[in-house]
Structure formats: C-alpha cells, structure tokens
Amino acid sequence: MTELKQDLTPADIGHAPLADVEAAPRAGKIMLVGIGPGSVDHMTQRARAAIAEADVVIGYVTYIKLVADLIEGKEIIRKSMTEELDRAVSALEAAEAGKKVALISSGDAGVYGMAGPTYEVLFQAGWTPDHPVKLEIVPGASAINSCAALVGAPLTHDFCSISLSDLLTPWPVIARRLDAAAHADFVVALYNPKSGRRTRQIVEAQRLFLRHRRADTPVAIVKSAYRRRERIEFTTLDRMSECEIGMLSTVLIGNSNTVLRHGLMVTPRGYANKYDMADGGATREGEKAGRSLSTGLIGWLEGLQADHAAGASFEALAAQHRLPLDYVRATLEEPLEAALPDTAEEGEG
Amino acid sequence: MTELKQDLTPADIGHAPLADVEAAPRAGKIMLVGIGPGSVDHMTQRARAAIAEADVVIGYVTYIKLVADLIEGKEIIRKSMTEELDRAVSALEAAEAGKKVALISSGDAGVYGMAGPTYEVLFQAGWTPDHPVKLEIVPGASAINSCAALVGAPLTHDFCSISLSDLLTPWPVIARRLDAAAHADFVVALYNPKSGRRTRQIVEAQRLFLRHRRADTPVAIVKSAYRRRERIEFTTLDRMSECEIGMLSTVLIGNSNTVLRHGLMVTPRGYANKYDMADGGATREGEKAGRSLSTGLIGWLEGLQADHAAGASFEALAAQHRLPLDYVRATLEEPLEAALPDTAEEGEG
Numbered sequence: 218m219t220e221l222k223q224d225l226t227p228a229d230i231g232h233a234p235l236a237d238v239e240a241a242p243r244a245g246k247i248m249l250v251g252i253g254p255g256s257v258d259h260m261t262q263r264a265r266a267a268i269a270e271a272d273v274v275i276g277y278v279t280y281i282k283l284v285a286d287l288i289e290g291k292e293i294i295r296k297s298m299t300e301e302l303d304r305a306v307s308a309l310e311a312a313e314a315g316k317k318v319a320l321i322s323s324g325d326a327g328v329y330g331m332a333g334p335t336y337e338v339l340f341q342a343g344w345t346p347d348h349p350v351k352l353e354i355v356p357g358a359s360a361i362n363s364c365a366a367l368v369g370a371p372l373t374h375d376f377c378s379i380s381l382s383d384l385l386t387p388w389p390v391i392a393r394r395l396d397a398a399a400h401a402d403f404v405v406a407l408y409n410p411k412s413g414r415r416t417r418q419i420v421e422a423q424r425l426f427l428r429h430r431r432a433d434t435p436v437a438i439v440k441s442a443y444r445r446r447e448r449i450e451f452t453t454l455d456r457m458s459e460c461e462i463g464m465l466s467t468v469l470i471g472n473s474n475t476v477l478r479h480g481l482m483v484t485p486r487g488y489a490n491k492y493d494m495a496d497g498g499a500t501r502e503g504e505k506a507g508r509s510l511s512t513g514l515i516g517w518l519e520g521l522q523a524d525h526a527a528g529a530s531f532e533a534l535a536a537q538h539r540l541p542l543d544y545v546r547a548t549l550e551e552p553l554e555a556a557l558p559d560t561a562e563e564g565e566g
Numbered sequence: 567m568t569e570l571k572q573d574l575t576p577a578d579i580g581h582a583p584l585a586d587v588e589a590a591p592r593a594g595k596i597m598l599v600g601i602g603p604g605s606v607d608h609m610t611q612r613a614r615a616a617i618a619e620a621d622v623v624i625g626y627v628t629y630i631k632l633v634a635d636l637i638e639g640k641e642i643i644r645k646s647m648t649e650e651l652d653r654a655v656s657a658l659e660a661a662e663a664g665k666k667v668a669l670i671s672s673g674d675a676g677v678y679g680m681a682g683p684t685y686e687v688l689f690q691a692g693w694t695p696d697h698p699v700k701l702e703i704v705p706g707a708s709a710i711n712s713c714a715a716l717v718g719a720p721l722t723h724d725f726c727s728i729s730l731s732d733l734l735t736p737w738p739v740i741a742r743r744l745d746a747a748a749h750a751d752f753v754v755a756l757y758n759p760k761s762g763r764r765t766r767q768i769v770e771a772q773r774l775f776l777r778h779r780r781a782d783t784p785v786a787i788v789k790s791a792y793r794r795r796e797r798i799e800f801t802t803l804d805r806m807s808e809c810e811i812g813m814l815s816t817v818l819i820g821n822s823n824t825v826l827r828h829g830l831m832v833t834p835r836g837y838a839n840k841y842d843m844a845d846g847g848a849t850r851e852g853e854k855a856g857r858s859l860s861t862g863l864i865g866w867l868e869g870l871q872a873d874h875a876a877g878a879s880f881e882a883l884a885a886q887h888r889l890p891l892d893y894v895r896a897t898l899e900e901p902l903e904a905a906l907p908d909t910a911e912e913g914e915g
Contacts, residue, residue: 251707258612259705261602265611325707327714329835333722336832345828354715356608356707358674362600365676366703373682374735375743377726377752383862384912385836386723389887394724394750396890401746402739403726412912418863425893464912479694483685486678487734513732514767538738541745544774563733563761563813 244349245312248319249326249335251357255283256443259363263355271319273311275304280321292316305331305338312350325359329380329408360467361406364439367449369481371437371469375403381418382409388418395422399429404475404484407468419468420458426470430454435477437469438462451477507563518553525549593698594661597668598675598684600706604632605792608712612704620668622660624653629670641665654680654687661699674708678729678757709816710755713788716798718830720786720818724752730767731758737767744771748778753824753833756817768817769807775819779803784826786818787811800826856912867902874898 248267253259268274268287275294292311296304308318326332332354344350365372377398383391398405405426411419426434432455440448440463452460454470462468475484490512491504503511510516521534531549535542597616602608617623617636624643641660645653657667675681681703693699714721726747732740747754754775760768775783781804789797789812801809803819811817824833839861840853852860859865870883880898884891 251711253610254705258615259610261608261610261707262614263607266607325711325715327711327719327721328725329722332715332719333833333835334837336719336830337834337837340827340832346830354719356603356711356715358600358610358705358707359711362674362676362705362708366674366681366705370676370681370685370703372676373678375726375728375740376677377724377747379724382912383858384856385839385859387839387859387861388863388866389861389889390751391724392887392889392893394752396893397746397750397752398726401743403743403746414912415858415863421863421897424896428890428893478689481685481695483689484682485686486682488683488686490734490736507733509732509764510734510736512736512738514737514764514770517737538741540738540741541777544741544745544777547773548770563731563763 243315244351245314245316245318246351246353247308247312247335248317248353248355249331250319250321250355251325251327251330251359252280252283252321252323253325253357254360254363254443255280255323255441257283259358259443260284261355261357264357267353267355268319268321270317272316273308273318274321275307275311275318276321277323280323284321302334302338305335308335309339309342309344309350323360324363325357326354327356328359328361328378360408360442361469363442364406364437364467364469367439367442367447368437368451368469369483371435371471371475371482371484372404372406373484373486374472374474376406377403378406378408380408381411381415381422383415383418388421391418392421392425395425396428399426402429402472404472405470407470409464410466410468411462412464419462423454423458426454430470430473434473435471435475435482437482438466439469440466442467451480451482515553518548521545521549522553592664593700594663594665594667595700595702596657596661596684597666597702597704598680599668599670599704600674600676600679600708601629601632601670601672602674602706603709603712603792604629604672604790606632608707608792609633610704610706613706616702616704617668617670619666621665622657622667623670624656624660624667625670626672629672633670651683651687654684657684658688658691658693658699672709673712674706675703676705677708677710677727709757709788709791710818712791713755713786713816713818716788716791716796717786717800717818718832720784720820720824720831720833721753721755722833722835723821723823725755726752727755727757728771729757730760730764730771732764732767737770740767741770741774744774745777748775751778751821753821754819756819758813759815759817760811761813768811772803772807775803779819779822783822784820784824784831786831787815788818789815791816800829800831864902867897870894870898871902 250264250267252264268284273292274288278295281293281295294307304320308320311318320331322330361378379394434454436452436454436457438450438460450460472484490510491501492498493501524534531542531546535545599613599616601613617633622641623637627644630642630644643656653669657669660667669680671679710727728743783803785801785803785806787799787809799809821833839859840850841847842850873883880891880895884894
C-alpha cells in the first residue's frame with residue numbers, strides 16, 4: 218500500500234500537452250513498481266529489474282533508501298509524502314525525454330496507490346496506449362497480504378479493503394461501505410485508519426461494525442510489516458479504537474468465524490460446513506467432497522422452489538434468507554439448468 | 567490465488583497426535599510460499615530463497631514446474647488439485663522429521679489459499695507456536711493485484727474479493743456478500759468465478775450486481791495473468807456471464823466511477839470530489855488540499871447537526887444519507903471532539 222500524498226493541486230501541475238516525441242532518439246517508459254512491504258527480501262525479481270533498468274527513479278525517500286544498492290549512478294528524484302501527483306508528472310516529463318523511469322510505491326501500486334492517479338495524469342495530458350511512452354505496472358504484495366502473513370491466516374475467506382481517509386471521499390460513502398462489509402460478514406482491512414487529524418474515523422468504524430459483529434471479534438493492528446519497527450497488536454473489536462494506530466498501520470477485522478488461537482488470527486475456510494470436525498471429520502449427511510454444498514446454489518434453489526411450492530411466499534423466503542425480495546423472485550422464476558455431465562473435479566478453494 | 571483442491575476428507579487425514587520432536591536432531595520448518603501469478607519474474611526474493619532452502623517442496627504440479635531451477639536434488643511431492651489438505655499433512659509430517667518444507671501456492675497463500683487450512687490442520691494435530699516446528703508464510707501478490715496490473719488501475723479505491731465457489735460456503739452467504747458489495751459501490755474481484763459444474767453462480771452474481779450497477783459497468787476478465795496463455799477480455803456487466811470464464815480466470819467488476827478508456831480500466835481516486843477537473847483542476851469552493859473533504863467525517867457531522875437543529879428528523883437524515891437510523895442517532899449524540907492542533911501533513915491517498 219502506498220499512502221498517496223499530495224500538496225499540489227491539479228491546477229498547479231500545469232503540464233503542457235504532450236510534445237511530439239517522434240523526434241526523440243528513443244521513447245521512454247514509465248514503470249510503476251510496487252515494492253511490497255518495504256523489505257528487500259519481499260521485492261519481486263521484476264521490481265528489482267525494473268529499478269535496475271531505469272535511468273530515473275522517483276519515490277518517497279523511505280523507499281528510495283530501500284533500493285540504495287540498485288540506484289547508483291541514476292538520477293534520483295526524492296519526493297515527500299505530499300507530492301505524489303507531482304511524481305506522476307515528473308515521470309511523464311522524463312519519459313517524454315526518452316528516459317526509463319521507475320516510480321516506486323510501497324505495497325502494490327494499484328491499491329490506493331500511484332496507478333490510478335498516474336493514468337489520470339497521463340490521460341489529462343493526452344496520452345494513449347499508442348503513444349511511444351509505454352507504461353508498465355509491476356504488481357507487488359499489498360499491505361493486506363503482508364500484514365495477514367504476519368498474524369496468521371485472517372484472509373482465508375472473502376474480504377474487503379476500505380480506506381478511512383476522507384480527504385477525497387465523502388464520509389457517508391465510507392460509512393456505507395463499512396456497514397455493508399460488516400453486515401455481509403467480510404473480513405475487513407482498514408487502510409489509512411488514523412492520522413494526526415483523522416482520529417474519529419476509526420471510532421465510527423468501530424461503531425458501525427459493532428452493529429453487526431460481536432464485541433470480542435478478533436482484530437489485528439500491524440504497523441511497519443517486515444520493517445525494522447514492525448509492531449503487531451491483537452485486540453478485540455470493542456477496544457480497537459483505543460489502541461495505538463497510526464499512519465503506518467493496517468487494521469484487520471475478522472469475520473464472525475475468525476478466531477484468535479495460540480496468538481494467531483485464523484479465519485476458517487468453511488470445512489465445518491461440510492465435515493463434522495467433532496466426529497473425526499466425517500462428511501456431513503447430504504454433503505460430498507469435491508461437490509457444491511447442499512446449500513450451494515443448486516441445492517439452495519431446489520430447496521427454495523420446494524418451499525415456495527409448499528406455500529412459502531416470496532416475502533417469507535426473502536426474509537428467511539436475508540436476501541432482496543426482487544432477487545428471490547427473479548431467481549425462482551428462472552428454471553434450473555439441466556445438470557451438467559461430470560467434468561474435471563474441482564477443489565474446495 | 568490458489569485454488570484449494572481437496573478430494574480427501576478430514577477423516578481420511580488420520581494424522582496421529584504430534585510426536586515428541588525433542589529427540590529429532592533439528593526441528594523442521596514449514597514455509598507457505600506464495601509465488602505470485604506464476605511467472606519467475608514476479609516471485610519475491612524470499613519466495614525463491616525459501617524454496618532454495620527447503621529439503622522438501624510440495625505443491626501442485628504446475629507450480630513445481632515453475633521453480634524447476636531451484637529444486638534439483640530436493641524431495642518433490644507433487645499433489646494434484648484435489649489434494650490440498652493432504653499437502654498440509656505431508657508438510658507437517660516432513661517437518662516433524664526435521665525437514666524444511668516449502669509448500670508452494672500461486673498468488674498469496676493467505677487469500678483463499680493454503681494458510682488457513684494449514685493452520686486448521688496444525689491446530690487439529692495439537693500444534694502451537696511453541697512447538698519446535700515453525701511456520702512461516704511468505705506473502706505474494708494475489709491474483710487481484712496481478713490481474714489489476716494488466717488491465718489498468720481498477721483497484722484504486724475500496725474493493726472486495728468474493729469467491730463464487732459454494733463447495734464450502736452456502737449460496738445465501740455468497741449472495742448477501744455480492745449484493746452488499748454492489749450496493750456499497752466497491753470494486754469487486756470474483757475468484758473461482760466458474761467451473762465445469764458451477765456455471766450458474768456467475769449468472770446470479772450478474773443479476774445481483776445489476777440491481778445496483780449500470781449495465782455498462784466495465785468488467786475485465788483475466789485468465790492466466792503473466793503466464794503463457796494469458797488472456798484479457800474487457801466487457802460490460804450485462805454481458806459478463808456470457809463471456810469465456812474458467813477456473814483460471816479472475817473477474818474484476820468496476821465501481822460506479824470506473825471507466826474503460828483507451829482500452830484501460832481505470833477507477834478514479836476521487837480527485838474530482840475536491841478539484842474541478844473541467845476548470846483546470848482548481849480546488850472546489852470549501853475544499854482544501856491535504857485536508858478532509860467538506861463532506862468528510864467532521865464536516866459531515868457538522869452539517870448533520872445543523873440540519874437536525876434546523877428540524878430534520880433522525881429518520882429523514884438517515885434516509886437522505888442512506889445510513890442506518892441507529893447509527894445516525896448514535897453518532898449525532900456524541901459530541902464532536904475539539905479540533906486537534908495542526909500536525910504533520912497527510913496526503914490524499
């Protein structure tokens with residue numbers, strides 16, 4: 218994850234329309250490099266190669282230091298946290314002059330990072346993929362993956378990533394996302410959870426989550442994953458907002474099945490839905506390994522149809538399954554497809 | 567992402583309680599290695615080092631082939647797609663015998679991968695972190711990050727990851743998540759979108775999304791990212807379920823602001839909320855660079871209080887902002903904190 222910092226406004230960018238680069242000896246290139254959590258070990262080969270290949274390296278000073286061994290002899294543009302849109306503009310200018318530019322971000326450039334803003338700046342300047350300056354995004358492990366790897370296996374099932382930064386996003390949009398994620402029982406990662414000014418957003422997030430999730434839901438707060446000042450704290454939902462949380466922290470909130478066991482936060486994959494763990498792992502009645510659950514889509518639809526045929530109203534069924542009425546109605550009105558012939562097996566991932 | 571395949575039931579595992587390993591010459595180790603999308607370039611240094619360090623390498627045959635240069639002389643246990651819980655058991659047995667074991671997964675082991683099931687198997691066998699056999703999870707870029715890097719910048723804002731596999735998860739749970747994610751305007755990545763048997767889940771997902779999102783919402787379908795048979799297709803929400811989608815595909819559904827422009831799928835970060843892009847990027851009235859929006863939490867609360875003082879009921883305000891009534895009431899009843907002194911600047915990430 219990279220914290221997008223910007224003191225410049227788009228009006229200040231003042232980038233002239235793209236010059237005709239056909240006259241340049243060679244077209245430059247922009248590489249948006251996600252360096253992962255900020256440890257040399259956890260950079261990909263491509264990330265290192267892209268930086269080594271670059272003529273110009275642009276980035277926040279902390280990340281520049283991390284790749285010190287790769288950048289000797291290169292032009293380095295160190296940007297502060299408040300100048301990220303400016304980084305995209307600098308990258309474009311250097312690339313138009315024929316240079317290979319590595320624009321480095323922590324985590325993955327696509328997650329609250331440089332990728333979106335860079336494309337926005339490029340499009341605004343009239344760039345298209347046919348332009349001689351090419352763009353490559355080098356993926357990396359985002360904070361959610363790095364932090365999760367350090368605390369156990371919190372992300373095993375469906376998850377959401379929500380930023381608590383309201384610098385570009387209205388609060389009601391964020392609040393609706395928090396409430397929806399909590400309601401639908403996602404594991405949730407909170408990015409930008411708190412800052413010097415933004416101290417109440419985490420309190421509101423806790424309030425919204427407590428509408429749906431138990432007070433003792435496991436929460437992990439990870440700061441500076443894989444870096445020197447790494448710090449991990451486990452807590453519960455009802456005490457989350459009182460914990461030490463800052464700009465370098467990611468907060469992971471478990472779903473309703475997540476447990477803290479032996480100091481590790483683990484979200485089950487759902488084997489208990491199919492196998493009776495108390496009975497030596499025997500397959501439950503009506504279930505079969507390698508097949509959809511009896512309450513998977515087809516079985517659920519069959520049950521729904523049977524209940525409806527037996528007299529249950531659409532409204533009652535919608536309420537029972539906590540699904541929208543119009544969805545229940547529409548899906549019941551569509552005939553079940555004929556069962557497919559057996560094909561290659563599928564696993565329970 | 568790794569597809570968790572399992573033909574074995576937990577009952578078949580039949581793992582005896584952990585042996586006393588104090589007698590072993592050295593304690594073994596289990597390393598769950600996320601190798602990223604499946605290209606050597608996109609593996610991290612730690613991932614390669616962990617495999618090089620291992621005595622035993624366990625994994626699905628496709629991933630074993632990928633690291634062929636690292637595994638000469640090692641004991642290789644190739645597992646088919648249907649035997650992943652079995653992989654965790656084999657890893658534990660080898661580690662108890664003093665070996666260093668690398669259990670490899672595509673993407674990130676924590677995302678629908680081996681991490682959760684491995685911990686479940688370990689705990690079931692009586693393992694704790696104090697046991698001599700240690701466990702390390704090596705994070706990697708998940709399919710969502712790799713696929714996103716290839717299609718533009720779809721993930722710029724809040725996103726959800728949802729698996730359409732109902733082999734371990736009841737359909738109503740999945741459906742509620744799809745509906746919640748669509749309602750709250752998340753970018754969504756669908757894992758396990760379709761298989762030989764599971765062909766209707768993607769149709770249902772489309773149905774649920776169309777309740778909230780425009781028919782022309784950009785969708786990208788990426789198969790085998792960074793591999794030889796990589797295939798990318800752009801489509802729209804209303805045609806998503808008709809496209810070629812298989813076990814190796816990840817589907818990315820944009821939010822209400824995502825656009826397909828020049829063949830690239832880009833989700834804006836939200837600069838338009840603060841800056842008038844049509845007016846040369848001038849800061850909108852009432853907004854300030856580096857500060858929360860006027861509709862950020864504090865500004866929004868102030869507006870809410872003013873509206874309530876002017877006579878708007880809790881119910882009317884809840885309806886206006888599409889937030890739960892009890893939340894609006896509770897948050898209005900909590901006094902606004904005193905404004906904090908200016909501290910370090912924050913960026914607009």
